[in-house]
Amino acid sequence: MRDFFLTDEDRAFRAEIRGFMERELAPRLDRIEGAEDWDAQLEICRALGEAGYLKVMFRDLYAGSLSAPGLTHAVIVSEEAARLNYAFETTIATALSCAYPLHAHATAEIRERFLLEILEGRAVGSICMTEPNVGSDSAGMETRIRFDESTREWVIDGFKRYISNASKADVYIVWGITDPDVAPQKGMSAIAVPAGTPGLGFPRTYDFMGRRGCVVGEVTLDGVRVPEANLLGAVGGGFRIMLGAFNFERVILGGSGLGVARSAFEIAKAHAESRSAFGRKLGSKQLIWDMIAQMSWRIDASELLTHRAAKMYDAGIDGKELMREASQAKLVATETAVFCADRAVQILGGDGVTRQYGRAEQIYRDARALPIVGGTSEMCKYLIAAREMPSIKPDL
Ligand SMILES: Cc1cc2nc3c(=O)[nH]c(=O)nc-3n(C[C@H](O)[C@H](O)[C@H](O)COP(=O)(O)OP(=O)(O)OC[C@H]3O[C@@H](n4cnc5c(N)ncnc54)[C@H](O)[C@@H]3O)c2cc1C
Incomplete structure (x- = not known):
């Protein structure tokens, strides 16, 4: 048996998702690959969110028919999307990568504002780790985050590159150093930056050999200020x-x-x-x-x-x-x-x-x-x- 680890329920879920992708993704393939039409991605994302498929790995939020939803089902969604179009699958993967830390670490205020919006396909998220001098070696990050006691705001300065959904997202999860005097493992923090925050810039979008229809670019943070409640988890927990x-x-x-x-x-x-x-x-x-x-x-x-x-x-x-x-x-x-x-x-x-x-x-x-x-x-x-x-x- 090929899919040895799957149950009958998992297999039925795969058939359902394959049907969804044939219905929603297949008719939009030319728009995504040929015209690089971002709206086509948003339309399917919304349909996916409305059907509850982006919530399958968040058991407390999921309300569908699966008896034991989980990562297995998120993987099946990814498999079936990537089978037709890898570019659209990356939009799903980025949504989940953004929702995951929001779900686990954001304050109630930030969760309420962004988490369900992303998982229901109404908003787009982005995760910002990579920098010009830092890719695989993420501990060497140069972005700096400091706390302004007088306004009780976080102030962020940095430059991120290769960021999926740069300029398109509604919220950016940004990683940076809050304490340069300790090892990055203890001096790094993560913070939610809403789109439209002054100082947030998008100087360049990349032109990739593949994944046409995705938007990946640079993100600059120039004295970006966000409220105290936007920090994810503890200071130094990034x-x-x-x-x-x-x-x-x-x-x-x-x-x-x-x-x-x-x-x-x-x-x-x-x-x-x-x-x-x-x-x-x-x-x-x-x-x-x-x-x-x-x-x-x-x-x-x-x-x-x-x-x-x-x-x-x-x-x-x-x-x-x-x-x-x-x-x-x-x-x-x-x-x-x-x-x-x-x-x-x-x-x-x-x-x-x-x-x-x-x-x-x-x-x-x-x-x-x-x-x-x-x-x-x-x-x-x-x-x-x-x-x-x-x-x-x-x-x-
Ligand atoms: C399409 C696309 C989308 C992306 N989306 C995002 C995103 O949304 N958010 C985000 O933060 N980042 C994103 N990235 C960045 C991605 O995570 C990085 O490109 C990746 O981590 C590698 O970093 P780098 O490109 O700086 O390469 P480097 O880290 O500079 O590595 C270059 C090469 O050297 C190798 N190498 C590095 N160190 C060693 C070592 N010690 N020993 C042996 N080999 C080594 C690497 O494996 C690689 O082959 C995206 C990248 C692409 C291409």
Whole structure:
């Protein structure tokens, strides 16, 4: 059985989500990929939120028919969205990445203002960690946050880049250093910055090779002032908030990789079964069999690792106890997406590199970001090895 970790209820949920994506996402694909129409993304996001599908991993907020909603179901939503369009799936993933710290750490005031709005698809969130001099090494962050006692406001100065939904979001969760005199693990904080706050700027939007239809850009914070209540968790608790979100984000990214890999595989198989070469079906050639077999086992490995990690999370396992499994899921599924996208193009030959004959070239361009976002493959390998050899501190 391929989806060994899933229950019948999980499978029925997948069928429901696949139907939703065919109904809501499929008719808007040309607008997203071709016209890079942000409104198309918002329309589906709203429909997804109204159906309650963005709430599945927040059990206290979910009110649908699933008896035990959880990360497994958020992963299924990601898989089914990414199967049709990775760009739209990243909009879901970013919404969840923003909702997660708001749900766990925001004051009641901030939660009320933004959390349900995001999960019901009426608002867009953004998470701001990466900086020009700081990517994987997030502890080296240069953004500064200080408290102004006279006005009881937080004041933020910094520069963030590669920020999904920059300029489009309604709220930005910004990480920065509140105490430069201690280690960043204890001197970093996270804070909610509403759109429209004076000093918040968006100087540049990037032009990416793939994920067309997404908005990713720079965010500048120039003396940005927000009320005291906008701090998430405790002062100095930002690094822990960041680490706390990594496990669930990486499992979700396992779902993204799976969806992209499956779509490439479906295209490759259909071509191998229909195209003829040297008087026989292309699919009968041993070198093609090798590619099909490799895609098949890599996808199954991705699926098993991703669903295992999601089920562990749903069983209450998180933190260090999930780090190895979440990193394995992210690493294997996202590298599998790149592998399958590449092999699909190869099997399609000339058709694989044109825009006229299907989606293979788009999937190839889209997939490449997956082993970079949300913790690179190299960082995932460090985390896996660190859990395997706890007595040795990795030399990063
Ligand atoms: C499309 C897209 C969307 C994004 N969205 C967001 C977002 O919404 N919010 C946000 O905060 N960030 C976002 N990012 C940023 C993303 O998280 C970073 O790109 C990623 O963490 C890597 O950081 P970097 O690009 O600075 O690369 P670096 O950290 O500079 O790494 C460059 C390369 O060196 C490798 N490397 C680094 N250190 C080591 C080491 N010690 N040993 C071996 N290899 C190493 C890395 O694995 C990588 O291959 C996004 C990025 C992209 C491309």
